[in-house]
Amino acid sequence: MMRWKLMIFTFVVVVSAFSALTVYAGPYVDAVLADNPSGYWRLEESGGTAVDSATTIGGANDGTFVGAISTTTGAIPSETSNIAFQSTGQNDYVQILDTFTNGAMSATEFTIEQWLKPDNSYAITQGNSVVRGFFFGPGSSTCCHSQGTLHFGNDTLAGIDGLTGSNIITTPSGTGLDPFNWTHVVFTAKSDGAGGTDMALYFNGEQKAAGNTPGNVPDDNAGEDIQIGTLALGPEENPYSSLVQGFKGGIDEVAYYNYALSGSSICQHYQAAGGSCTDPGPPGIWNVDATSSWQSGPNWTLNDSPNGVNDIAQFTGATTGPRTVFTESPVTVNGIVFDNANEYVVGGNHPVSLSASTIPVVVDPSITVSSGSHKFTTEVNLLNDTALSIDSNASLEFINQLSLNGNVLTKTGDGVLLINSDSNTGTGTIDVQGGVLAAGGNISGNVIIGAGATLSAGSNSPPPLAVATQVPEPHSAILIAAGLLTLGWSTRRSQVGRQKLLLTLLLVGIGTLAVEGQGYAQSLTDYRNAVLADSPSGYWPLDETSGTTAADISAVGGNNDGTYFAHATRPGFITGSDAFDSTGGINDGSASNNYVRISDSGATAFTNGAMAATSFSVEAWVYADRLSGSSPPGNWFVRGFFFGAGGQFIQHNGTSVAVGVDNAGGGLATIDSQKWTHVVATFADDGAGDTDLTVYVDGEQFGPFYRSELPLGGIPHSPGVAGDNTGEDIQIGTLHFFDYAKRIQGFDGGIDELAYYDYALDATRVRAHCEAGSSTCAPTVPHVWSENGSGSWQDDSNWSFDDSPDNAEEIAQLTGFIDSPRTVFTESPITINGIVFDNANQYVVAGNDAITLSQTGGGTDPTIDVMSGDHQIQTEVLLTDDLTINVDAGATLEFVNRLTLDGNVLTKTGSGTLIINESFGDVPVVVVAASAATIPEPNSGILLLGCLSAGSWCRWRKRM
Numbered sequence: 001m002m003r004w005k006l007m008i009f010t011f012v013v014v015v016s017a018f019s020a021l022t023v024y025a026g027p028y029v030d031a032v033l034a035d036n037p038s039g040y041w042r043l044e045e046s047g048g049t050a051v052d053s054a055t056t057i058g059g060a061n062d063g064t065f066v067g068a069i070s071t072t073t074g075a076i077p078s079e080t081s082n083i084a085f086q087s088t089g090q091n092d093y094v095q096i097l098d099t100f101t102n103g104a105m106s107a108t109e110f111t112i113e114q115w116l117k118p119d120n121s122y123a124i125t126q127g128n129s130v131v132r133g134f135f136f137g138p139g140s141s142t143c144c145h146s147q148g149t150l151h152f153g154n155d156t157l158a159g160i161d162g163l164t165g166s167n168i169i170t171t172p173s174g175t176g177l178d179p180f181n182w183t184h185v186v187f188t189a190k191s192d193g194a195g196g197t198d199m200a201l202y203f204n205g206e207q208k209a210a211g212n213t214p215g216n217v218p219d220d221n222a223g224e225d226i227q228i229g230t231l232a233l234g235p236e237e238n239p240y241s242s243l244v245q246g247f248k249g250g251i252d253e254v255a256y257y258n259y260a261l262s263g264s265s266i267c268q269h270y271q272a273a274g275g276s277c278t279d280p281g282p283p284g285i286w287n288v289d290a291t292s293s294w295q296s297g298p299n300w301t302l303n304d305s306p307n308g309v310n311d312i313a314q315f316t317g318a319t320t321g322p323r324t325v326f327t328e329s330p331v332t333v334n335g336i337v338f339d340n341a342n343e344y345v346v347g348g349n350h351p352v353s354l355s356a357s358t359i360p361v362v363v364d365p366s367i368t369v370s371s372g373s374h375k376f377t378t379e380v381n382l383l384n385d386t387a388l389s390i391d392s393n394a395s396l397e398f399i400n401q402l403s404l405n406g407n408v409l410t411k412t413g414d415g416v417l418l419i420n421s422d423s424n425t426g427t428g429t430i431d432v433q434g435g436v437l438a439a440g441g442n443i444s445g446n447v448i449i450g451a452g453a454t455l456s457a458g459s460n461s462p463p464p465l466a467v468a469t470q471v472p473e474p475h476s477a478i479l480i481a482a483g484l485l486t487l488g489w490s491t492r493r494s495q496v497g498r499q500k501l502l503l504t505l506l507l508v509g510i511g512t513l514a515v516e517g518q519g520y521a522q523s524l525t526d527y528r529n530a531v532l533a534d535s536p537s538g539y540w541p542l543d544e545t546s547g548t549t550a551a552d553i554s555a556v557g558g559n560n561d562g563t564y565f566a567h568a569t570r571p572g573f574i575t576g577s578d579a580f581d582s583t584g585g586i587n588d589g590s591a592s593n594n595y596v597r598i599s600d601s602g603a604t605a606f607t608n609g610a611m612a613a614t615s616f617s618v619e620a621w622v623y624a625d626r627l628s629g630s631s632p633p634g635n636w637f638v639r640g641f642f643f644g645a646g647g648q649f650i651q652h653n654g655t656s657v658a659v660g661v662d663n664a665g666g667g668l669a670t671i672d673s674q675k676w677t678h679v680v681a682t683f684a685d686d687g688a689g690d691t692d693l694t695v696y697v698d699g700e701q702f703g704p705f706y707r708s709e710l711p712l713g714g715i716p717h718s719p720g721v722a723g724d725n726t727g728e729d730i731q732i733g734t735l736h737f738f739d740y741a742k743r744i745q746g747f748d749g750g751i752d753e754l755a756y757y758d759y760a761l762d763a764t765r766v767r768a769h770c771e772a773g774s775s776t777c778a779p780t781v782p783h784v785w786s787e788n789g790s791g792s793w794q795d796d797s798n799w800s801f802d803d804s805p806d807n808a809e810e811i812a813q814l815t816g817f818i819d820s821p822r823t824v825f826t827e828s829p830i831t832i833n834g835i836v837f838d839n840a841n842q843y844v845v846a847g848n849d850a851i852t853l854s855q856t857g858g859g860t861d862p863t864i865d866v867m868s869g870d871h872q873i874q875t876e877v878l879l880t881d882d883l884t885i886n887v888d889a890g891a892t893l894e895f896v897n898r899l900t901l902d903g904n905v906l907t908k909t910g911s912g913t914l915i916i917n918e919s920f921g922d923v924p925v926v927v928v929a930a931s932a933a934t935i936p937e938p939n940s941g942i943l944l945l946g947c948l949s950a951g952s953w954c955r956w957r958k959r960m
Contacts, residue, residue: 028076028253029054031272032113035265036361037255038104039096041228043085044252046071051094058258059101063228067092075115075182075252076273084115084253087129087229090246094228098221104258105132105221108197109190111257113269117182118249127247128231129185130254133221134239135231169199169211177203182250184270189218190260193295193307200263205270205277207263228254259310259359263302284333285314286344291324291825291847293790294331294348306333309355313337315344315374322848326823327352327378328790334363338396339370347846347874348790349821351379354386369394369415376400377846377874377896382407382428390415390435400874400896400917404428411435411453420898524574527753528553530772531619534765536755537610538598540732542580543752545569550580550596550732557758558607562732565740566594572752573621573676574773582733584625584634584748593746595734601727610758611639611725614685616648617757619769623750624652624673633658634747635735637681637754640725642737648722649735650681652747657681657702661691661722676750678770678777683722684760690719694760699770699777700786701763730756771816784813785843790823793830793847805832808854811863812836814843814871826851826875833860837893838867850876853883866891866912873897879904887912 032040038058041051051063065085069092074084085094098105112130177183186202196214200207225232225239228251234241261269263280270277284306288299294313297303306313312335315325319342327348334357338344346352354365366387373395380398385408390396392414399420402409408429411417418438419430429446430437432453531539537557540550550562564580572579584593598604600611610616618637639648649660659681677698684692684704694703729736732754734746753773770777783805787798793812796802805812811834814824818841826847833856837843845851851873853862864885870892877895882905887893891912899906899916908914 026078028269028273031269032253032255035257035261035269036359037111037113037257038100038102039226040253040255041094041096042253043094043228044074044079044081044083046081046083051096057102058104059099061096061099063094063096063226065092066095072117072250075117075184075250084117084250085229086250087127087247089248090230090243093230093243093246095240096226096228098223098225100258102258103222104256105224105226107258108217109258109260110218111186111188111255111259111261113184113186113253113255113257113261113266115182115252116177116185116247116249117252118177118179118247126245127249128227128245129229129247129251130256131227131231132256133219133224134236135233136236136239168213169201169209172208175203175208179249182252184273184275186261186266186269188260188266191217191308193305198304200260202263202266204275205267207280226256257359282312282314284311285316285318286325287318289319289321289323291326291792291827293328294325294346295328299325307331309334310357310359314339315346316340319344324825324827324847326790326825326844326846328821328823332383333365335366335368337368337370338372338374338394339368341372343372343848344374345377345846345848346375347377347825347844348823349378349842349844351381352376353381353383356384367396369396369413373397376402378844379403381405382409385410387412388417389413390417392435399898404430411437524572524577527574527769527773530769531753531755534757534761534769536619537606537608537758538730539753539755540596540598541753542596542732543572543578545578550598552598554755556608557610558605560598560600560604560606562596562598562604562730564594564596568594570623570750572750573623573678577752579621579623579750579752580733582634582636582747582749582751584746593734593743595743595746596732597740598730598732600725600729605727608758609726610756611728611730613758614691614721615683615758615760616722617680617682617759617761618650618754619678619680619757619761619766620754621676621750621752621773622652622679623676623752624747625749633745634749635731635745636733636747636749636751638731638735639756640723640728642735647735648683648725650679651745652749657695657697659683659693659695661693661720676752678774680761680766680769682760685721688719689721691721692760696763696766696770698774699767701766777816783810784815784817785824786817788818788822790825792827793824793845794827798824806830808833809856813838814845815839818843832862834863834865836865836867837869837871837891838865839869842870842872844872844874846874848875850878852878852880855881864893866893866910870894876900878902879906882907884909885914886910887914 029042033055036057037055039061040054041063042054043051045051045065049065049069051065053061053063068088070086070088071083072086074082076082087093104110110132112132114130116129118127177185184202184204188200190198192198192212194214195217196212197217198212199210201209230243230246232239232242233244262283264282267277267279271279281301283300283302283304285301286299287301292299295305295307297305299305309332311333313333314337316337316339319340322343322345324345324347327346327350330350330353332353332355334355336352336354354367356365357363364385364387365382366389369390371391371394375397377399379401381403382405388396388409388411390411390413395416395418397418397420402419404427406428408431410431410433412433412435414435416436416438417432427446429448431448431450433450434453437447437449437453528541532554535556536554538552538560539554540552540562542550544550544564544567546567548564548567550564552560552562566583568581568583569578570581571577580596582594600606616639620636622636624634633651635649635651637650641647647660651658657679661683678696680696682694684694686692692704694701694705696702732751734743737744767777782799782801782803784800785798786800791798794804794806796804798804808831810832812832813836815836815838818839821842821844823844823846826845826849829849829852831852831854833854853864855861861882861884862879864883866885866887868888868891872894874896876898878900879902884907885893887908887910889911891910892915893912894915894917896917
């Protein structure tokens with residue numbers, strides 16, 4: 001059966017002549033071979049059918065000439081035999097079978113490199129120069145030449161999986177191939193780390209086009225062929241039965257790589273041939289003078305964040321002050337380079353793994369510290385043996401967990417390596433061949449101290465040894481509040497003459513090692529109960545799936561059932577519920593839209609006079625189908641008739657929520673289209689003839705504004721209060737204009753759980769309703785993190801009321817706004833009275849600068865309250881007063897960096913887990929008191945309690 005599959009293409013088009021370039025051989029071939037192509041076909045054969053490969057990296061992958069083969073003068077005149085393949089169309093070509101020994105035809109990252117010179121007589125058909133795979137096979141990858149038929153004008157195109165949709169990139173019009181001169185053409189495809197592919201096309205060493213195809217990667221072409229000069233378009237069982245779009249012109253020096261060449265390598269190849277181009281430098285260099293995300297492409301050279309086993313991250317000269325680079329997803333690289341006198345801190349929610357490269361050759365991972373003092377506050381995992389070089393006067397500190405995973409970390413150079421947390425998830429070896437090891441942490445594995453290497457004074461490791469296969473005595477503080485202890489093996493060296501100083505650390509409650517997360521529980525029942533508790537005059541869930549009755553479930557204002565006209569439904573804002581689907585209408589009074597009518601007359605009249613209220617509120621969940629900025633306005637609630645006492649309205653108008661009193665109003669808040677949004681509008685009679693209007697969008701407050709402050713069409717309104725709409729209707733999804741046969745401005749989208757109150761709700765109740773239905777409601781108190789993303793502590797816009805907490809009177813609340821792990825980083829020192837953590841998603845507080853916890857001016861001691869979730873503080877923490885930390889059951893707080901008590905008492909309460917994985921900055925000796933717990937003397941890789949004394953030994957004691 002024939003299967004239609006797509007392929008990876010490059011099309012190149014003839015344009016006006018470029019200036020001629022003379023190129024030279026020798027260094028070019030060397031440059032190509034130095035980058036280890038899987039196949040390299042120089043196409044300089046003058047007879048026979050064999051096409052030799054100049055490399056054996058991917059095996060012996062010789063090709064075969066098919067058809068009436070002809071030759072032409074090659075691209076590099078200085079070659080001994082300057083010959084190239086002259087392709088005359090689809091029927092003469094080179095066939096290369098998949099005899100690759102390195103799986104090159106399955107690679108999702110690759111490079112096709114070649115020299116091309118199209119015939120001047122090239123007409124309108126496309127011309128494929130190099131194709132990987134078969135069109136009607138599992139897929140193909142192509143680099144080819146075309147003019148005018150697939151794309152308008154003289155363009156050069158490249159792409160994957162059939163040159164469809166977003167799978168292509170195109171050079172600017174008029175920058176295609178020169179029909180009179182050879183052009184060095186390179187096409188690269190590389191994973192973007194998110195399931196898509198980054199593509200780039202280079203001419204003569206310079207990038208001409210680049211783009212991304214999200215969610216698409218090259219198909220696996222294992223067992224298929226590379227075709228040079230044609231496209232095999234036949235069915236899978238006989239691909240060469242149909243040959244199309246043959247290239248007409250010269251093809252020379254074709255190389256195929258099973259990885260993406262860098263722009264720098266491509267330019268160097270062209271320069272080696274005698275050409276001139278601007279070397280863009282290597283990718284993966286941090287190039288912003290700011291704290292920011294590792295995953296953000298623009299923070300790195302070539303817009304390419306390093307995250308692959310063949311990538312190296314370089315933190316060098318871009319910064320002019322201490323900076324934090326935080327991870328927002330796991331990172332894997334082959335190497336990291338630090339070279340800046342200003343400190344880099346690598347922190348965040350996710351670990352950094354160091355892995356051997358796979359292409360072009362296998363190289364073990366490495367870390368190089370050429371200058372400066374730098375830190376990892378996120379976890380680091382070694383996936384292979386790793387070389388660590390630290391130059392003189394430089395240092396590298398692992399503050400969080402360093403996992404050897406059975407590998408060897410070899411430290412060279414005269415600089416200082418500090419390990420101040422555990423490395424106990426897998427045995428391994430730290431081989432110190434030079435410089436200083438300050439092994440403050442618990443190293444679970446072998447330590448080798450070579451000749452010329454030393455241990456820093458005061459560390460709890462054994463004295464310097466040529467070979468130390470013992471575990472150094474632990475001296476980082478790992479505090480697990482009276483909980484579970486898993487014993488492992490280690491040896492403990494007896495020491496004498498240790499100092500004995502005293503500090504008290506009080507633990508109250510029983511802790512646990514178990515970390516238990518919990519999702520935000522929203523339910524329709526919880527939401528409706530929250531709404532009904534505030535006594536709406538009418539509450540219409542709008543969840544009926546049939547019939548014409550829109551039931552009122554509130555008894556406060558009587559039985560105010562509504563009537564559907566042209567009823568339609570859609571899924572509601574909570575999974576499994578239903579909502580009213582308002583189909584909108586046009587603005588000419590043609591009555592084309594559906595709606596709900598609630599009549600204030602007869603059996604459905606409000607019994608509490610709600611339609612006459614001059615203060616009232618309207619609440620609903622709204623899903624606007626129209627794209628932001630579109631018009632006309634769409635009314636989703638109107639109280640009263642436009643030509644009666646005047647309509648009190650709420651509408652979606654472009655990007656705004658607009659409200660009005662007696663037909664006059666304006667936009668108060670911005671609202672997103674195509675998502676469920678909790679919207680509340682309150683109308684409050686100010687008692688002086690005007691109305692305060694306020695809108696809440698997902699709990700965030702906009703206003704209040706007087707009616708007279710809201711211009712409509714640029715015309716200010718006069719003061720006014722809502723008219724008496726007694727006996728008129730509420731309209732949901734439309735605006736009554738003259739009569740229901742003439743209605744306008746219908747709403748396009750979903751309307752769910754609509755409630756009407758005969759008073760103005762306050763911000764606290766709005767927040768309570770929103771929280772009952774959603775975990776992403778904006779806070780109504782200051783100093784609450786309100787950004788669903790990582791960001792700077794110092795950026796006011798990341799906090800509620802645009803006010804970042806930074807004084808001893810304020811408490812930072814890291815609570816329910818985020819929906820995945822996030823990092824909050826400090827860019828200057830912080831002083832606060834407390835921190836609250838309450839989210840099942842992890843918060844990590846990281847950065848270059850410390851947080852100080854201090855007493856308020858009124859004498860309230862600082863606190864940290866962990867109500868839910870598993871959270872980390874990766875920056876240093878300083879106490880100026882006694883601190884109470886409460887950790888609720890199932891929650892965890894971990895101090896990864898130094899915690900300086902400064903003579904104060906830390907009191908831990910709650911039955912959750914407190915972990916201190918680094919040093920007490922000022923604690924020579926610890927005496928532990930705990931209720932209902934025994935503190936065993938530490939002798940394992942998992943410690944209950946540890947301590948560090950700079951320049952002093954720790955003495956371990958047990959107390960009941």
